[in-house]
Amino acid sequence: MxxxxxxxxxxxxxxxxxxxxxxxxxxxxxxxxxxxxxxxxxxxxxxxxxxxxxxxxxxxxxxxxxxEQPADNELEIVRAGEGVDISDFASKGQILKSMVVGSVLVEIHHQVFSPGMAETSASHGPLAREHVFVRSGSIEVGPIGSAGVLKPGDYATYPADRTHRWTVVGQRKAEVWIVHTFARGQRDVPQ
The missing domain is CATH 1.10.260.40 (lambda repressor-like DNA-binding domains)
Incomplete structure (x- = not known):
């Protein structure tokens, strides 16, 4: 062979x-x-x-x-501000990396939510999940009816297969890192 x-x-x-x-x-x-x-x-x-x-x-x-030949575990760097732009009225953000791990699609986002803004996200599909790390500011996150307030250094995870909400708490912007996991086939990998 x-x-x-x-x-x-x-x-x-x-x-x-x-x-x-x-x-x-x-x-x-x-x-x-x-x-x-x-x-x-x-x-x-x-x-x-x-x-x-x-x-x-x-x-x-x-x-x-x-x-395809597997990667040689080479260093991959995504510089600040790079990535696929996913900004909208409530936040500025980028998808920094999208990859398939086993049967799961994983996306890593960096987002900055504006003070006084809230955003509602629809279901991301069956078995979708979000992992949120707060870098600065405070933000209330989670499924509607069971959200919690996160402060700098806090981490939360919740099912994203239902409607969930992001609401900035206070007068400062909230900067977060989000790891989304999707069942394969639920979302296409960005080009």
Whole structure:
């Protein structure tokens, strides 16, 4: 097998294991025989394009993702103010990183909420969750009916699969870091 075959084998195995599914479960989801999957993971076959597409679909990734070399854990830096702009009337912010980890899409946001402003967010889909770290200011966050006030240095997490609200407390802006987690397929990775 070529280096491409080794990459395919490693990626299929890593994606399957990170999703917590067995070869049998992947066979059932993809429609590819378990014996073929076994051979793919051990570099004992050159799968057809149809087989690779079926495996990729079952794992929730693109076919090209199955053939990409894994990163060498190189340092990645996102400078202040960089990222995908998600500013609106109540806050200025950026998505700093969006990545798939196992069966979960993870987004890291930096947002600054303006004093006197509130924002209501609709559900982000089944199993979505938000993790909030407050850097400065005070803000009330959480699902409507069970929100709490956070101050600098505080952390909170809550289900984001229901309507939730952000309300600045006091006369100072509130600067927060947010880690969003979404079930794969609930949100597309920004380009």
């Amino acid at each position: 070529t280096d491409l075959g080794a990459t395919l084998a490693a990626n299929v195995r890593a994606l399957r294991e990170s999703a917590g599914i067995s070869l049998s479960q992947l066979a059932e989801r993809s429609g590819v025989a378990k014996a073929t999957l076994f051979k793919v993971e051990r570099q004992h076959t050159n799968p057809t394009l149809d087989t690779m597409v079926a495996i990729a679909d079952a794992l929730g990734v693109t076919t090209t993702a199955l053939l």
